Structures are given as C-alpha cells and as structure tokens.
Amino acid sequence: xxxxxxxxxxxxxxxxxxxxxxxxxxxxxxxxxxxxxxxxxxxxxxxxxxxxxxxxxxxxxxxxxxxxxxxxxxxxxxxxxxxxxxxxxxxxxxxxxxxxxxxxxxxxxxxxxxxxxxxxxxxxxxxxxxxxxxxxxxxxxxxxxxxxxxxxxxxxxxxxxxxxxxxxxxxxxxxxxxxxxxxxxxxxxxxxxxxxxxxxxxxxxxxxxxxxxxxxxxxxxxxxxxxxxxxxxxxxxxxxxxxxxxxxxxxxxxxxxxxxxxxxxxxxxxxxxxxxxxxxxxxxxxxxxxxxxxxxxxxxxxxxxxxxxxxxxxxxxxxxxxxxxxxxxxxxxxxxxxxxxxxxxxxxxxxxxxxxxxxxxxxxxxxxxxxxxxxxxxxxxxxxxxxxxxxxxxxxxxxxxxxxxxxxxxxxxxxxxxxxxxxxxxxxxxxxxxxxxxxxxxxxxxxxxxxxxxxxxxxxxxxxxxxxxxxxxxxxxxxxxxx
Amino acid sequence: xxxxxxxxxxxxxxxxxxxxxxxxxxxxxxxxxxxxxxxxxxxxxxxxxxxxxxxxxxxxxxxxxxxxxxxxxxxxxxxxxxxxxxxxxxxxxxxxxxxxxxxxxxxxxxxxxxxxxxxxxxxxxxxxxxxxxxxxxxxxxxxxxxxxxxxxxxxxxxxxxxxxxxxxxxxxxxxxxxxxxxxxxxxxxxxxxxxxxxxxxxxxxxxxxxxxxxxxxxxxxxxxxxxxxxxxxxxxxxxxxxxxxxxxxxxxxxxxxxxxxxxxxxxxxxxxxxxxxxxxxxxxxxxxxxxxxxxxxxxxxxxxxxxxxxxxxxxxxxxxxxxxxxxxxxxxxxxxxxxxxxxxxxxxxxxxxxxx
Ligand SMILES: Cc1cc2nc3c(=O)[nH]c(=O)nc-3n(C[C@H](O)[C@H](O)[C@H](O)COP(=O)(O)OP(=O)(O)OC[C@H]3O[C@@H](n4cnc5c(N)ncnc54)[C@H](O)[C@@H]3O)c2cc1C
Numbered sequence: 001x002x003x004x005x006x007x008x009x010x011x012x013x014x015x016x017x018x019x020x021x022x023x024x025x026x027x028x029x030x031x032x033x034x035x036x037x038x039x040x041x042x043x044x045x046x047x048x049x050x051x052x053x054x055x056x057x058x059x060x061x062x063x064x065x066x067x068x069x070x071x072x073x074x075x076x077x078x079x080x081x082x083x084x085x086x087x088x089x090x091x092x093x094x095x096x097x098x099x100x101x102x103x104x105x106x107x108x109x110x111x112x113x114x115x116x117x118x119x120x121x122x123x124x125x126x127x128x129x130x131x132x133x134x135x136x137x138x139x140x141x142x143x144x145x146x147x148x149x150x151x152x153x154x155x156x157x158x159x160x161x162x163x164x165x166x167x168x169x170x171x172x173x174x175x176x177x178x179x180x181x182x183x184x185x186x187x188x189x190x191x192x193x194x195x196x197x198x199x200x201x202x203x204x205x206x207x208x209x210x211x212x213x214x215x216x217x218x219x220x221x222x223x224x225x226x227x228x229x230x231x232x233x234x235x236x237x238x239x240x241x242x243x244x245x246x247x248x249x250x251x252x253x254x255x256x257x258x259x260x261x262x263x264x265x266x267x268x269x270x271x272x273x274x275x276x277x278x279x280x281x282x283x284x285x286x287x288x289x290x291x292x293x294x295x296x297x298x299x300x301x302x303x304x305x306x307x308x309x310x311x312x313x314x315x316x317x318x319x320x321x322x323x324x325x326x327x328x329x330x331x332x333x334x335x336x337x338x339x340x341x342x343x344x345x346x347x348x349x350x351x352x353x354x355x356x357x358x359x360x361x362x363x364x365x366x367x368x369x370x371x372x373x374x375x376x377x378x379x380x381x382x383x384x385x386x387x388x389x390x391x392x393x394x395x396x397x398x399x400x401x402x403x404x405x406x407x408x409x410x411x412x413x414x415x416x417x418x419x420x421x422x423x424x425x426x427x428x429x430x431x432x433x434x435x436x437x438x439x440x441x442x443x444x445x446x447x448x449x450x451x452x453x454x455x456x457x458x459x460x461x462x463x464x465x466x467x468x469x470x471x472x473x474x475x476x477x478x479x480x481x482x483x
Numbered sequence: 484x485x486x487x488x489x490x491x492x493x494x495x496x497x498x499x500x501x502x503x504x505x506x507x508x509x510x511x512x513x514x515x516x517x518x519x520x521x522x523x524x525x526x527x528x529x530x531x532x533x534x535x536x537x538x539x540x541x542x543x544x545x546x547x548x549x550x551x552x553x554x555x556x557x558x559x560x561x562x563x564x565x566x567x568x569x570x571x572x573x574x575x576x577x578x579x580x581x582x583x584x585x586x587x588x589x590x591x592x593x594x595x596x597x598x599x600x601x602x603x604x605x606x607x608x609x610x611x612x613x614x615x616x617x618x619x620x621x622x623x624x625x626x627x628x629x630x631x632x633x634x635x636x637x638x639x640x641x642x643x644x645x646x647x648x649x650x651x652x653x654x655x656x657x658x659x660x661x662x663x664x665x666x667x668x669x670x671x672x673x674x675x676x677x678x679x680x681x682x683x684x685x686x687x688x689x690x691x692x693x694x695x696x697x698x699x700x701x702x703x704x705x706x707x708x709x710x711x712x713x714x715x716x717x718x719x720x721x722x723x724x725x726x727x728x729x730x731x732x733x734x735x736x737x738x739x740x741x742x743x744x745x746x747x748x749x750x751x752x753x754x755x756x757x758x759x760x761x762x763x764x765x766x767x768x769x770x771x772x773x774x775x776x777x778x779x780x781x782x783x784x785x786x787x788x789x790x791x792x793x794x795x796x797x798x799x800x801x802x803x804x805x806x807x808x809x810x811x812x813x814x815x816x817x818x819x820x821x822x823x824x825x826x827x828x829x830x831x832x833x834x835x836x837x838x839x
Pocket of ligand 1: 031032067068069070071072073074075077078079090110131132133134137138139140141142143144145146147148149150151198199200202203204205325414415451
C-alpha cells in the first residue's frame with residue numbers, strides 16, 4: 001500500500017511538491033508544541049485546488065489519514081504528523097484573492113499569514129481584527145481551524161466572529177462553499193462549526209474575512225499592584241463599570257521581571273502585578289473612557305498608574321506584554337504554556353492554588369493572561385533534559401486544567417486540544433458529549449481520516465484514564481471496564 | 484421559574500421510543516416563521532428562569548423558556564443588555580426560540596448576531612440525551628462548537644434547555660439622525676460611514692431617508708453627529724424598536740415578505756416587477772426586505788446575483804421551501820448532521836427544509 005500511495009501521489013504532484021525523504025520531512029515533525037513529534041509518511045504541498053482535491057480523494061481511497069497544516073505554530077500538537085499520514089500543507093495557497101473595500105472584506109487563501117491581511121489593507125484604513133501573538137507567522141487557515149483569539153478579542157471577538165465565508169474540501173474531495181460577503185449564511189451554521197474543528201471536519205481552502213475600520217485612536221492605562229488579588233479584582237471592576245476595553249491584560253511578578261529584562265520597556269520590577277487596559281475608538285470616546293479606566297484601577301488599589309500619551313508610548317507599554325513568551329523562555333531551558341479559561345471572579349483563588357502547586361512541584365510559574373476574558377496562560381518553567389521533569393510538568397499542567405473546569409471554566413481558551421489535552425477533555429466532557437462529537441465527525445468524515453486521534457478522545461481512552469467526569473451525578477462510562 | 488428539564492427529557496425519550504415527531508414550542512411568538520410546524524407540541528416555556536447572572540463576567544445563563552422581557556429587565560438592573568438586540572415579535576418571546584431562529588436586531592452588523600454571543604448550552608438531542616457544550620466563559624475551544632451550531636437550526640438538532648450568552652453594557656448616550664436620500668445614495672452613505680471608526684450602531688433606509696443611530700459617550704456622539712450631518716430624528720428610540728419589531732408602516736401588508744441577506748454595498752436595483760415602495764433596507768445595506776407577490780425563485784436568483792441569498796420570512800407558501808436552497812453536497816452534509824443529532828428525524832421535522 002505505501003508503494004501504491006507514493007506512486008499515485010507522485011502522479012498528482014510535481015516533484016518539488018512532494019516530500020518523502022527523512023531529511024525533507026524533519027521540519028514537519030511537530031508544531032509549536034515540540035514535545036510531541038512524529039514523521040509523516042509524506043508531505044504534499046499542492047498549488048491548485050485540483051491537486052488538493054485529488055490528493056484527498058486518493059487518501060480516502062487508500063484509507064490514508066490526512067493532516068492539514070498551516071504554519072505549524074499551533075500549541076497543542078494539532079498538526080503533529082503520524083507515520084501513516086499524509087501532511088497536506090497549505091503553504092502554497094498563499095494568495096490574497098480579493099480585497100473588497102466597499103464591502104470591507106478580504107478573500108484569501110488559507111496559507112496567507114494573519115498579519116499579511118492587515119498589511120494588505122492598511123492603505124484603505126482597514127484591518128483584520130483578531131491578532132494572535134503569533135500573527136506574523138500563523139496562517140488564516142490555522143486560525144480558523146483553532147478559532148484563534150488575540151489581545152483584542154474581548155471587544156472584537158475571536159476568529160469565528162470575523163469570518164464571513166469559507167470554502168472547504170470534505171474528505172470526499174468535494175468543495176463546499178459557506179457564506180460569502182453577506183452577514184449570515186444559509187442553512188445550519190456549518191461555518192461556526194468549522195471554527196475550532198482542528199482539521200477534523202474539512203480542509204479549509206478559502207476564507208473571506210471581515211475588515212474593520214482602524215480606530216482613530218487608542219490609549220493604554222498601565223496599573224501596578226502590590227497584590228495579585230487586588231489586580232484580579234481590578235479587572236472585574238473595569239468590566240463592572242460598564243467599560244468594554246479593546247484589551248485587558250495582566251502579568252504577574254515573574255512575567256514582569258522576565259519581560260523587563262528582555263525588552264527594557266520601563267516596567268517596575270518590584271510589583272506583584274501589572275494590568276494593561278486599552279481603550280480605542282474615536283478620540284472623544286477614548287478620552288472619556290481612559291479617565292474612567294484610571295479611576296477604576298486606582299479605586300481598586302493600584303499603587304501607580306500610567307496613561308500612554310502618544311502612539312510610541314502605547315506601543316512601548318505593550319512591547320513588554322507582547323515579548324512575555326520569549327522573555328519567559330530565557331528563564332529556563334523549557335516552558336510549558338497552559339491555556340485554561342476561568343470566570344474572572346475566580347482568578348485570585350486559582351492563582352493562589354497554582355502558586356501552592358508550583359512550590360510543591362518545585363517548578364516556577366510565570367503568569368500571563370488575557371485577563372478581560374479570563375483566559376490564563378500560566379507558563380511552567382522546566383528543563384526537559386532533567387529526567388522526569390517533563391512528566392512532572394505535565395502532571396502539574398493537568399492539575400491546573402482540572403482546576404479550571406472545577407471553577408466553571410474550560411481546558412482551552414484558544415490553543416485547542418490537539419494531542420496535548422485529550423486527557424483533559426475526559427475531565428470536561430462526559431460520554432454523551434464525546435459520542436455526539438464523534439457523530440458530528442462521522443457526518444463529515446465517515447472513515448475518520450481527517451486528522452484522526454486529535455481533539456476528541458475516544459471513550460476507551462477516557463475510561464482507561466479513569467477520569468471521573470461526574471455528569472449529572474452519574475459515573476462516566478459505566479459500560480466500560482476500568483483498569 | 485421552574486426547572487422542568489427532567490420532564491422534557493422524559494417526553495423526548497418517550498417520543499424517540501414511539502417515533503413521535505415533536506413540534507418544539509417556546510413562547511409561540513414565531514409560529515409564522517419557517518415552514519409549517521408539524522408534530523406533537525413540546526412546550527418548553529415552563530422551563531424558565533435565570534440560572535446564573537454574572538455582570539462582571541459579562542455572562543448570563545438562562546433556561547430556554549425564559550422570556551426575553553425578563554432577561555432584558557434583569558440585565559437592565561446593572562446597566563447591561565443582550566448585545567444582538569433581538570426582536571421579540573410578541574410579548575411571550577423566549578430566549579430559546581430566539582436562539583433557534585438566530586434572530587438579531589438593527590444593531591447586528593456592528594455588535595454581532597445572536598450566534599456570535601452564544602457561549603454554551605445544555606440541550607436534549609433527538610434521543611433525549613442531555614448534553615452540555617461550551618460554557619460560561621468568553622473563550623472556549625474545547626470540543627466542536629455545538630452551541631453556535633444550535634443558533635439558527637430551528638429546533639431541528641435539539642431541544643435547548645439552557646443557554647449561556649455574552650452580554651454587554653449599555654452605551655451612555657444615543658442619538659438618531661436622518662438624511663434625505665434615495666436607496667442608491669443611502670447605500671453609498673451607509674457604507675461610507677461603516678468604513679469609519681464612528682460609533683454608529685444602526686443604519687437603515689426607507690427610500691426617502693437614511694437613518695443613523697449613534698451610541699457612545701456624550702462627546703463621541705456629539706462629534707459623530709457633526710461629522711455625519713443631517714438632522715436629529717426626535718423619536719429615534721421608538722423608531723428602531725418599531726423597525727426591530729416590524730411595526731413600521733412598511734411591514735403592514737398582506738403580501739409575502741422576503742428577507743434578503745446580501746453584501747452591504749451591493750448596488751440597489753429594484754427587481755423587475757417591484758417598485759421602490761416594496762423595499763426597505765436595513766443593517767447598513769446588508770439586509771433588505773421585499774414585500775411582493777413575485778415568485779420566491781425569482782427573488783432568490785436576484786439575491787444570488789447580488790452575492791447573497793433570500794428567504795421567505797412571512798406569508799407565502801409555507802408548504803414549499805422557504806429558506807435559501809443549498810448546494811447538493813451541502814444539503815447532503817446537513818442531512819448527515821441532522822441524523823447525528825436526531826437519528827429518527829423527530830425534532831421539528833420539515834420546519835427548516837422539507838427533508839431535514
Ligand atoms: C509564540 C506563539 C504565540 C501564540 N499566540 C497565540 C495567541 O495569542 N492566540 C492564539 O489563539 N493562538 C496563539 N498561538 C497558537 C497558534 O499560533 C494558533 O493556534 C494559530 O492559529 C495556528 O496557525 P497555524 O497556521 O500555525 O496552524 P498549524 O499549527 O499549522 O495548525 C493548527 C491546526 O489547524 C489545522 N489546520 C491548519 N490549516 C488548516 C486548513 N487549511 N484546513 C483545516 N485545518 C487546518 C491543523 O491540522 C492543526 O490541527 C501562538 C503560538 C505561538 C508559537
């Protein structure tokens with residue numbers, strides 16, 4: 001079979017568009033979560049829709065898994081290859097097909113980078129709102145597949161709120177068109193369903209995004225706190241005051257120190273937390289709101305506040321936050337990025353528990369959050385070369401995710417499940433939900449060939465794990481043996 | 484204010500056992516919408532009440548039978564609202580029915596639609612299994628996004644038991660201004676202002692006037708009014724409410740009412756056989772209503788030419804299809820999805836499409 005697959009693929013693609021040697025496959029062995037690795041059978045880099053279609057049809061015929069891949073910046077192992085699979089890279093689908101200024105849309109191929117869209121429309125005073133920190137590298141196809149967020153999604157929404165139309169290929173190689181430039185689409189909201197589907201339901205081959213007018217002005221208020229609980233409460237107070245910030249972010253002391261050492265942006269390094277709150281819009285609205293923001297943060301106990309006085313300073317305030325990941329990366333050989341989301345009111349409590357576990361495990365944690373929407377990114381510092389440390393880190397991470405579910409939150413706010421959080425899915429969902437997920441999967445892909453083994457754990461796996469998702473007071477999976 | 488989810492679950496399980504089609508009824512305020520309802524009534528309005536109201540989280544969780552008016556009242560107490568501005572179409576309108584129809588009001592292009600604010604739901608599938616998807620937090624990518632899929636599925640995929648929605652604060656000030664303009668000019672004007680950062684939160688045109696609603700801080704509203712020009716429309720609040728509820732004179736007609744969803748800047752050329760008086764343009768150009776006896780197929784192909792689609796909103800032949808036709812592959816996918824939730828096809832059969 002492998003020989004037949006190979007020779008058939010070779011007939012469909014030019015030589016340069018088919019990678020099979022170990023050396024050529026190496027760069028594809030993992031995504032941004034490099035602890036999970038594997039080489040695929042082959043990597044195909046189609047240039048045309050017809051090529052993509054025929055690769056998929058061939059794979060279906062030969063029962064070969066297909067793993068779509070954008071830029072490989074995913075943080076959950078979603079694009080990680082398996083040895084029986086063909087990786088379908090969308091790297092050559094990299095054209096901006098149309099910018100429609102009147103309707104404020106851009107239609108692009110899936111391999112176009114997130115930031116490239118905003119760059120292409122800046123001359124019209126427009127931009128594409130979702131701004132994951134990886135936006136210089138990640139692709140819009142990957143963004144759709146993960147339903148990615150960014151610093152500004154509290155006000156402007158996630159990817160799903162900013163996409164009007166999609167074209168995707170089913171595992172039969174059929175091209176399906178959803179929506180367009182109108183505000184809503186006909187039939188079921190399959191468009192929404194594909195967002196965050198992690199390559200399990202279809203291969204996205206074209207995306208029409210909504211463009212927004214650039215705000216006239218933006219200003220940031222940076223507030224320093226000597227106590228992390230007060231900072232957590234301050235975040236709730238801003239929202240309760242009726243303000244919808246464009247961004248509302250928070251960092252703890254370890255993250256602040258790392259960011260300051262790395263980027264030298266003038267963060268005070270002796271505080272427990274920094275809250276960054278941005279408002280944007282028309283100059284008048286921004287002036288009104290930024291004063292209110294400052295008053296609320298001061299009222300919540302900030303020891304100091306600073307308001308950006310110009311664009312340069314605004315960017316400087318953000319620079320430290322934006323550099324937080326690489327900055328923390330310098331503190332230890334490795335770090336493990338968590339992505340749980342919790343109700344904001346539980347922030348202080350969850351942070352305390354994480355700190356206690358950090359001591360118990362002997363693993364430092366730096367906390368960076370999209371605080372406005374409760375999306376936490378605790379970064380656990382470890383050294384993969386030390387025996388047992390990765391396992392310890394993963395055990396710590398799982399505890400954090402379980403805690404997120406316990407306080408009414410979720411195991412992943414924006415990075416997705418991939419292979420990484422399959423076990424945590426057993427905590428969040430019960431048998432009936434998992435079965436429904438598989439039923440949905442089967443509706444799109446009856447042979448389960450699209451990115452198999454990702455995003456949704458099998459019932460068997462959950463049972464083996466013995467995870468007790470207690471659903472309506474019932475024990476999960478009573479029909480399955482426990483090991 | 485009661486939790487009758489167990490009773491509802493029993494009823495759906497019973498129906499599954501006996502192959503009984505069910506007609507899911509909330510406040511019964513939208514019985515006129517979609518194809519003709521069929522099946523034994525399943526009354527959900529008794530399942531009502533606010534389960535969790537979390538102003539500082541910007542989240543509210545309510546049972547599906549809760550009246551929109553009750554939700555609006557509760558949110559208003561702490562200066563908040565449902566951002567998508569749902570039409571009621573009747574005092575008894577419930578949130579479950581609103582989500583099932585994915586109905587959103589004049590604010591939709593600028594704030595988002597009902598589905599955009601769905602964070603989670605508990606539902607019964609066609610087998611009577613109780614399922615919970617999403618949650619009460621703003622960002623959540625664990626598992627397929629079934630909550631959003633439920634919005635607009637017309638009760639054909641499941642019975643909603645409760646929904647969690649993102650909420651937003653009221654704006655501080657609001658003003659409506661009007662400018663004389665025919666449809667063509669109105670569409671140009673609306674798209675021009677939509678392309679600027681001014682806090683416009685509703686725009687529509689009736690063929691004589693174009694209406695702009697501006698919301699924000701008092702100074703931002705004042706400055707936007709200066710930029711846009713025109714004259715103040717005194718009774719703005721009532722106007723937008725009447726538009727949302729289809730109470731304007733335009734909507735008082737016995738002719739079938741079509742609703743077109745098109746790219747907002749699509750040029751206005753009245754369809755052959757209609758006059759400008761038969762049209763009303765909302766959502767800054769993206770939603771256009773037509774009252775006319777013209778054939779649905781003709782309206783449909785007209786909408787498609789503009790890059791959108793049309794549905795028969797009110798009146799007309801509800802035995803035939805009323806929603807936009809789907810390409811064969813997409814329809815096949817719809818049937819498989821329907822089957823995955825409701826294998827015996829018992830939930831609101833035919834309410835959305837004949838074969839769903
Ligand atoms: C430094 C750093 C910062 C980050 N910051 C953020 C952030 O702020 N917010 C955030 O949300 N994420 C963030 N991420 C995560 C990541 O960038 C996003 O998940 C991004 O959307 C992945 O895009 P990609 O093109 O790299 O996709 P990949 O990693 O290649 O793929 C991701 C998943 O999507 C599937 N996929 C890719 N393309 C397609 C397609 N065309 N059709 C179907 N399925 C497809 C893959 O199979 C895989 O399951 C960050 C990552 C890094 C490394």
